[in-house]
Amino acid sequence: MSESLIGGLVIxxxxxxxxxxxxxxVPPTLHTPLMxxxxxxxxxxxxxxxxxxxxxxxxxxTVLGFLAVVFAMINVIGGYVVTGRMLLxxxxxxxx
Amino acid sequence: MxxxxxxxxxxxxxxxFIIGLQRLQSPATxxxxxxxxxxxxxxxIVATLLVGxxxxxxxxxxxxxxxxxxxxxxxxxVRMTSMPQMVALLNGSGGAASLxxxxxxxxxxxxxxxxxxxxxxxxxxxxxxIGAVTLTGSIIAWAKLQEVMTGKPIVFPxxxxxxxxxxxxxxxxxxxxxMTVDALLxxxxxxxxxxxxxxxxxxxxxxxxxxxxxxxxLNSYSGIAAAMTGFVIDNSVLIIAGALVGSSGxxxxxxxxxxxxRSLANVLFGAFGAxxxxxxxxxxxxxxxxxxxxxxxxxxxxxxQNVVVIPGYGMAVAQAQHAVREIQxxxxxxxxEVKYAIHPVAGRMPxxxxxxxxEANVPYDKLREMDDINPEMDRCDVAVVIGxxxxxxxxxxxxxxxxxxxxxxxxxxxAKSIIVLKRSMAAGFAGIExxxxxxxxxxxxxxxxxxxxxxxxxxxxxL
Numbered sequence: 001m002s003e004s005l006i007g008g009l010v011i012x013x014x015x016x017x018x019x020x021x022x023x024x025x026v027p028p029t030l031h032t033p034l035m036x037x038x039x040x041x042x043x044x045x046x047x048x049x050x051x052x053x054x055x056x057x058x059x060x061x062t063v064l065g066f067l068a069v070v071f072a073m074i075n076v077i078g079g080y081v082v083t084g085r086m087l088l089x090x091x092x093x094x095x096x
Numbered sequence: 097m098x099x100x101x102x103x104x105x106x107x108x109x110x111x112x113f114i115i116g117l118q119r120l121q122s123p124a125t126x127x128x129x130x131x132x133x134x135x136x137x138x139x140x141i142v143a144t145l146l147v148g149x150x151x152x153x154x155x156x157x158x159x160x161x162x163x164x165x166x167x168x169x170x171x172x173x174v175r176m177t178s179m180p181q182m183v184a185l186l187n188g189s190g191g192a193a194s195l196x197x198x199x200x201x202x203x204x205x206x207x208x209x210x211x212x213x214x215x216x217x218x219x220x221x222x223x224x225x226i227g228a229v230t231l232t233g234s235i236i237a238w239a240k241l242q243e244v245m246t247g248k249p250i251v252f253p254x255x256x257x258x259x260x261x262x263x264x265x266x267x268x269x270x271x272x273x274x275m276t277v278d279a280l281l282x283x284x285x286x287x288x289x290x291x292x293x294x295x296x297x298x299x300x301x302x303x304x305x306x307x308x309x310x311x312x313x314l315n316s317y318s319g320i321a322a323a324m325t326g327f328v329i330d331n332s333v334l335i336i337a338g339a340l341v342g343s344s345g346x347x348x349x350x351x352x353x354x355x356x357x358r359s360l361a362n363v364l365f366g367a368f369g370a371x372x373x374x375x376x377x378x379x380x381x382x383x384x385x386x387x388x389x390x391x392x393x394x395x396x397x398x399x400x401q402n403v404v405v406i407p408g409y410g411m412a413v414a415q416a417q418h419a420v421r422e423i424q425x426x427x428x429x430x431x432x433e434v435k436y437a438i439h440p441v442a443g444r445m446p447x448x449x450x451x452x453x454x455e456a457n458v459p460y461d462k463l464r465e466m467d468d469i470n471p472e473m474d475r476c477d478v479a480v481v482i483g484x485x486x487x488x489x490x491x492x493x494x495x496x497x498x499x500x501x502x503x504x505x506x507x508x509x510x511a512k513s514i515i516v517l518k519r520s521m522a523a524g525f526a527g528i529e530x531x532x533x534x535x536x537x538x539x540x541x542x543x544x545x546x547x548x549x550x551x552x553x554x555x556x557x558x559l
Contacts, residue, residue: 005327012327020347022344027123028446032451033447037133038117039341040186041113041337043193044337048197049193054148054150056151057207061203062152064199068159068196069193074185075193077167078166083130084131089176089454090126
């Protein structure tokens with residue numbers, strides 16, 4: 001196995017534990033925005049999609065890359081915008 | 097930008113994702129966190145465009161425009177009640193993107209006759225499998241939530257065996273693909289097709305009420321698929337971001353399962369609710385329910401000091417959240433207090449009820465978790481159950497023959513009186529009788545929740 005795979009595995013495992021520690025502290029009232037926000041983050045595949053779409057490696061790769069960019073951006077923009085929209089609605093009781 | 101600078105910029109993006117998630121610990125900081133996370137994404141995208149070997153910028157520009165347009169339109173137009181469907185679609189598009197990137201990476205090497213190193217090969221196969229399962233699984237989850245297809249579990253004899261065999265076929269084909277020296281395309285296509293089929297088979301046997309678990313799990317898969325893509329293209333920001341999302345989904349699934357006192361395996365393979373109405377030990381025969389008019393309910397609520405509202409999926413279906421808030425304000429004006437008791441699996445996704453009530457301008461500090469409110473239920477004058485059923489079924493505490501036995505419930509029956517808003521006496525999702533409805537303290541207000549509440553509102557106003 002290559003060193004980059006091992007390095008990646010180390011990062012993956014540590015980040016998984018970090019994620020668990022972070023998410024465990026999110027209150028249940030925010031679980032829906034948490035999911036849509038996490039969704040937006042998983043749109044990070046946009047990085048891979050852009051590299052494929054822009055590489056100019058013949059039409060199959062370009063079509064696949066184009067579609068990948070479209071789906072990843074739906075995930076990114078859809079996720080962040082809808083999360084922002086929901087979070088805007090969460091209000092504390094007004095002190096009268 | 098050098099390779100080192102590029103890595104550092106991606107690290108900044110990853111840190112922003114982490115801080116963004118951290119800020120979700122409180123509704124007060126969550127918005128800023130979401131924005132920071134978005135900035136991280138922007139940085140990652142810009143860095144990729146600057147550093148990557150971009151030969152066809154028009155393709156990229158077109159893709160960015162189309163994807164952003166669709167995503168923005170979906171996010172602006174979706175109704176809060178349809179949020180589970182929205183999240184299902186977002187999960188699915190994440191899976192699709194990973195599947196496409198994995199596929200393109202594979203084809204790129206195969207078509208130019210380049211030998212794929214074994215570790216990249218393994219991660220490509222994993223990306224294809226997880227990405228495809230996430231894609232079709234999410235589409236089925238969407239269809240069930242949208243009621244395009246039945247929300248009841250779809251089961252056929254030997255289903256688990258078929259799924260297991262298909263999974264083994266994927267593993268076998270992947271190994272064959274990795275071992276063979278020739279550039280073969282058919283095992284690749286076969287892996288994609290079978291994985292897509294697996295996604296369908298894994299979700300069809302799961303019933304509508306178990307959707308919170310499925311959505312969380314698919315959320316996790318979409319993260320893991322992104323992390324696998326990170327291994328394929330050797331990029332750590334994808335691995336970090338993907339792992340964060342992966343563990344978030346797993347944690348949420350665990351919370352949901354715990355709230356139903358069932359194992360993940362039972363949710364995924366148990367086909368809960370498939371058998372139709374199950375004979376509970378306590379039959380409804382000989383018991384009678386007391387039905388009340390909106391006038392009676394209005395009088396009860398108007399003079400109550402301590403009211404607890406227990407919402408369920410029915411409130412979402414009836415779009416009754418705004419009417420609920422109006423009643424809350426009327427009661428408060430008359431000096432009473434109103435709280436909301438939220439069961440972890442109320443609704444079709446984690447936190448579904450909270451978002452609906454937030455939409456209706458209910459302050460989030462009025463929303464209480466199950467464990468928090470249960471000790472106070474004895475002091476509650478009126479518990480108002482709106483479109484919830486199994487989560488208030490006392491049978492879960494006592495009736496060992498009940499399918500939901502052992503599931504933690506909100507103690508609506510401990511309240512001094514109970515008003516249940518329900519369309520009809522039809523059994524709940526799991527087809528279980530609910531003895532709460534036959535409790536002498538319970539009055540049933542039949543009809544559409546929103547219409548009933550609107551009548552109650554005008555009655556309270558006249559008092």
